[in-house]
Amino acid sequence: MPTSYAAEAIEGWDENSQLEVSLSNPSRNRRSPDATVDITLKNNGDADIAGPVRVFVTDLSPASVSLSDADGQESSTSYFMLVTPSQTLKAGESAQVRTVTVAGGGRVTFDMKAKAYIPTPPKSLIVDITSPNTLLTVGTSPVSVSGTINNELAALTLNGVPVSHTNGQFMADVELEEGFNSIVARATTSAGEQVTDSISVSLDMTPPYLTVDSHIDGAIVYTETITVTGLVNDIVRGTIESEQAKVQVNGIDAIVSNRSYSAQNIKLSEGQNTVEIVGVDETGNRASISFAVQYKKPLGRRLVLISGQDQTANIGDILPTPLTVQVVNDADEPVVGESIVFRVMQGSGIVGVDTPNVGRAVVVSTNDSGLASTKFQLGARTGVSNHKVKAAAVGYDDDVIFNASANSVVADKISVNSGNNQRGMVNQALPAPFVVAVTDNGANTVKGARVRYEVITGDGVFQNGESSFETITDSDGRASAQLTLGELEGLDAQKVEAILIDSPIGVQLLAGFSATAFAAADAGNTSVSGVVLDNQDTPLPNVTVRIEDTDRLALTDSQGRFVIEQAPVGPVHIIVDGSTTTVRGEFPTLSYHLVTVAGVDNPMSSPVYMVKLDTLNGKMAGREDIVLTLDNYPGFKLEVAKDSVTFPDGSREGIVSVTAVNASKVPMAPPNGMQPQFIVTIQPVGATFSPAAKLTLPNVDGHAPGAQVEMYSFDHDLEEFVSIGLGSVSEDGSVVSSNPGVGVVKAGWHCGSQPGGSGTAHNCPTCQKCEGSSCVRDPAQDNNERPADQQTPGDCKTNLCKGNRAEPGDIPQNDVQFDCRKPGCEGDKPVHDVPDDNDISEDDKKCSTCSGGDKIVDKDKEGAKCSGGDTTKACYTCKKGSCGNHCDASSVTKKYTTTAPAGFDKIISGFVDKVNAVPQVVMSYGGVAISGYVIEGEHCCTDCSKGLNAVPYQITGGEVGGNATITAAGAGIAVNIGPKYFAGFQVKAKVVLSPLAGEAVVALSGKGESEKVSTCQEADCSEVSIQAGVNLAVGAIGDVSGKVEYCDTPSDCDIELFSARGRAEATGNLAIQLKGNTFLGESCPAGDISADIGKFSLLVRALVSGSVGLYSFEEEIKKELVLYEGI
Known part of the structure; x- marks a missing residue:
């Protein structure tokens, strides 16, 4: 008889291909109307198969025959149990032969088919929220939540509220609080199986916030149409683009970008006008503001906008068209020589680009056509009409406002936005997605940037079922991924990285997330725990911590710790009330959202920090x-x-x-x-x-x-x-x-x-290494050279990661020509007086020689011609060793003040940037005066063909003088000190220092002049140097908290005797040397700024004392705290 047949579907049972079923030929007896068949079952596989195993007879014909001794039926199909639930059929072996009776088979020929089945594995409990989508923003509460569940007998809750389900479907309304909400569906079975699914939904019932930055209320304007600009902000939604908000100004749609809006061509009537701005966010919340503006028709002399309005470029770029205005008089004729001030009114852009007077404002004189223009370089923020320049002239009623828009550039940062440090159940989705923000070098969010999420540890998967998930950022510059945790348990043990694919070439940028997986257990054993500290890390006792809308609460103990027992499962709102602490002073109340996992202790992701409020200065x-x-x-x-x-x-x-x-x-x-x-x-x-x-x-x-x-x-x-x-x-x-x-x-x-x-801490620069999530100094690189942008050409040294190395070939480049000397290096110090007998001009060789760094005059040639046949030097004679045109030029000069050369401002601002790079230090230069001047006089032409007599010349110069201030600034500092061992005790302590105090005055002075400029001579480049040095002494006081332990040996201190208190002080010194140079003249080098800043460290001295019973002590502990390694 045949032994293999087509598969049959039997509910609850699956055919197993490893099992071979054999049926013997029928056995008949003339005395019986029935027949018997032997069933043989063999395991042909490599693995043992645990019982039960049933052999189902899937076909028996004709209808006159039947099975009389079957063990039972399933889906109307008879079966025989060949392997019981307590038995195992080993690989390669056969089960005991089973003889079955076919009633009526002794008199007829019949067909019989059979095959082996094992139980269908039980389905894992699954619950899935299908609507709404996660990260949705809605405008009303409650929100309808629907989904599916695959077990009709399972109990289901939504945020802890029981929900019924039918035919695998459920739907319920969930109340929301304004802002971020977690919605968790939790299913449980009587066997203890638990699963969850969660989404995040934001409720936005706050109207958008509108401002106007283009006009003030009651302003007078002289154009019949205006552009209205301002801010549209929605504190719930975040960054605002056209997809999230609509703005209308007097019924005209405005363009919206990065929270800015701009409505152009708003028509005005002569006289008083009311301008109304209406904003509506994506959930329908509406707000409006208005302002008054008076339109006067322009009469008489005025400024006219010619070109440059409403341009767009990338942040930091120069607009393609200069900003140009025309000045006309009462007769509409051009006004020549009028001074127009172009001033940046909004944004960090600059005007006067490609001129010596580049900066935040520039003065330009109108030309013969009455035109004045300037190039405008945009600032760092993207938006529409959010960069503004005003053109104005003294004595004119009107002005011209130029608006410009800015686009973002390639992203250079990816940062954690939300979702870090979550807790969840093993093999279940986390309550909230991992969200990153992608921004460019102007801190603008970047839309459409590609981001790849990768599981680093924990074997979790994303919503695509894989350990890697690629997505793009939305209009907020945000990307998100939903992680289903793996089986790895432990606090923050599961790791995910988000990698910015569209990063600058050669740079890898990433952000890291961590998550904790717990194995769920009995819901009655759920707890929440944490610790409450003040801003100096001192425990706060008797703070009340409660779960809102429940009777579950706890008080912190003497160490600031708390545990709330029998906490609800799912989203909870934790209130931390600092008003009940027994510590002197006033402390606030804080609140936190947490999604708890059933049957485990759910620790807060970080300590709860409470600041002592300064009510005395209220x-x-x-x-x-x-x-x-x-x-x-x-x-x-x-x-x-x-x-x-x-x-x-x-x-x-x-x-x-x-x-x-x-x-x-x-x-x-x-x-x-x-x-x-x-x-x-x-x-x-x-x-x-x-x-x-x-x-x-x-x-x-x-x-x-x-x-x-x-x-x-x-x-x-x-x-x-x-x-x-x-x-x-x-x-x-x-x-x-x-x-x-x-x-x-x-x-x-x-x-x-x-x-x-x-x-992105692992992308550390040269001289640093990654330590945890930060870049720190790498001593192994101390002797490595710093990058080229951190080297100063011509300073006789190569800057290393720590210190420098003398470089004799790196000689200064600013040599004074033909002075019989040349620059050089003495160790790592530049010098300019190295004798050079060849450093003399060809002309002067006819009148003198160089020797030992000095010029030696040939007295026999004094007054003699020295032109050498050159017609341009026909008037040259020797005088005091120099060959030249020694005409009778007046020595009288005139000097008057003017604006300072641009390079002076750059030196001072460069000094500020160098000093402000040091942590806890700020430099300001409000007391420094920068001025310029012009000197006029007479000199002799070097080209005799341009004149034999004296001609007027002009010298441009500048001066810097005054005091800058360097102060210690910033927040307080916390540092661990110890341990220190003495007489069988160990003391460990933490010092929390107040903000540093200290101030030093830096005297800045310098001056320089260009070479003479006249009709017969162009200026050569002239170097101007400014140097300064100062020592900044700083200090701070602080509180000490610690503990004293008993020690059997220095490595075995495990019995805490008592806590310790004390006071601390810290002192330090910072040595700063600054040097900057610039050049005066046409087509000169840009100059350079350098800083020699020493190591900035504090010596912390803590006097720690305490006692209990017979034990007491008072000890001083010292520690050096390095704030800055120096450059």
Whole structure:
């Protein structure tokens, strides 16, 4: 009989190809109407097969025969159990032969077919949210959530609320809070199996925020159409492009780009006009503002826009068409010789490009056609009509405003935006995606950049089922990937990298994420734990930590630790109330979102840091305008207008305070990898300001003058950092002030910073190596040469990673010709007095010689002709060893002041850049005066054919004089010291220093002149050098916290006796040498700036003491803290 048959579908059972079923020929007996058949089952595979194994008889014909002793039926098919659940059929072996009876088969011929099946493996529990999509922004709550589940008996919850499901489908409404929300579907079975799926949805019910930067209310204009520009900001959504917001000005659609908007050709009627701006975000939230503008028809003399309006280029590029205006008089005739001031009004661009007077403003005289123009180089921020230059003339009522737009360039940063340090279940998707932000060198987000996510450790997979996933950035410059965790457990053990594919050639840029996988267990054992510290890392006891909308809470112990038992499973909102601590002072309340995993302890991803609020320096706000400042941070100001503040209890009058925060101790990590150096908290939380309170921050991040800097606030209602708008850097570069209409809207944490590249630490520059997530000095490279851009040509040395090496061939290039001397090197020092007997002109050889570095006059040739037959030198005679035209030129000169040569400004600003590269140090030069002058006189022509007599000449010169200031600035510093062993004890401590204090005055002086310029002689290049040196002494005080342990040996200290306290001081010195040079004259070298900055370190001395019972001690511990290795 045949032994193989076509596959049959039997629910719950699968055919196994390793198993061979054989049926014997029927056995008949004349005394019985039935027949018997022997069934043989053999395992032909290489692996053992565990029972049960059933042999199903899939065909038996004709209908008059049947099986009389089958073990049972499944899907109307009879079967025989040849391997029981407790048995195993080993590879290559056969099961015991089973004899079966075919009733009625003794009298007829019949056909019988059979095959072996094993149980279908149980399906893994699966739950899937199919709608809405993750990262969606909606405008209403609740949101309808639907999905699928593959087990009808499983229990299902959405954010902890039970949800029913039918035929594998579920749908329910989920309430949202404004801002970021996690929605988690959790399915469980009676057998203890648990799975989750999650999405992230943002609720935006906040209207967009509008400002106007093109006009002030009540302005008078002289054109019948205007361009209206400003800011459209949505603090929930983030970066705004045309896809996220629509703006109309008097009904005309505006262009929207990178939060900026521009509406052109807004028509005006003569007289008073009202301009209304309406903004609508993508969820339908609407806002409007208006301003008045008066149109006057231009009469009489005026400025006329000729060309250069509304151009577009990449950031940092020069616009293709110069900005040109014409000045006309009452009769519409060109005005010649009128001075036009072109001044950058918005953005960090510069005018006067390709001229000696390049800068933030330039004065240009009109030509014979009454025209004046300048080239404009755009600043660093992208947007539409967000770069502005004003052309104006003294005595003219009108002016011309040029608008320009900027596009982004190739991305050079990829930074973690959100999703880092999440916790989740093994083999389940994380609650939120990994999101990166991609930006260019102007800190602008870049749309359409390719990003590849790769799993580094943990065997997780992305939404495509692979360990690698490629995507592109959206209009916000963000890319995201959803990770399903692997089986690797452990805190932050699973690693993912996001690599910027479209990075600059030869540069690899990446950002790193980590995640924690837990194996879920009994939901009743779920807990949340963490530690609460102040900004000096001192534990805060008796802080109340609770889970909102539940009765679950805990108090921190003496070490600041807390554990909340029997916590809910899924998204929870944790409130940390600092008002209950027993530590003296006032501390705020903070809140956090966390998605818990069932049956395990869910630790907070980082300590909860609380700053002690400075309420003593608060001011009463409400009845009058107030200004809050910080004594230790010059430049900081918060300007609160009268009747603008509303306190949490609804009152309009109360105390507003500001406290500086240790930048490393902010409650939540800022987005985009930002690492702001200056952060404040404005209290009380919940206070709102309308109009927004103007905020001015010290420019500790070193942004360029005029730069447009994002200003951020941690919104305690949304529980995330949001952009509140833009601030502009002052012209002297000292502060960043919020733009008109922008400022503090809600009290809380505030800072100003641009995206960083925190995830690219492994791309460390020469002389550094990667350590953790940072680049640090690499001692192994100390003797390596620094790159060419860090070398100074002609300084007799090669700069190494540490120190320098003498280079005798690197001689100075600024040689004085024909002085019988040449430059050279003495060790690593340049010199210019090396004797050179050949350093004499061919003409002077007729009158003198060089010897030992001096010119020796040939007295016999004094007064003799020395032209040598050259007609251009026919008037040359020898005089005092020189051959030349010795005409009777007057020695009287005239000198008058003018603007300084451009190179002087570059030297001073270059000094500032060098010094400000040192951490915790800021240089300002407000006390330095820079001036220029012109000298006029007479001299003799070197070309006799151009004149034998004296002709007038002109010399251009400049001077620098005054004092710059170098101050210690920045936030406090924390440093671990110890351990130190004494008398069987070990002491370890942490010192938290206050911001450094120290100031030094740098005297800057220098002057230089061009060569003489006349009708018969062009100027040669003339070098001007400015040098300065200073020693900056700094100091700080701080608090000490630590512990004392008992030691059997120095390596075996494991019994903590008591905690320790104390005070500390730190002192240090920074030596700075600066040198810069420039050249005066036509077609001269650009000059150079160099700095010799020594190692900047602090000697920290901590006096640590404590006692308990019989144990007591008082010890001093010292440690050197290196802030800067020097260059």
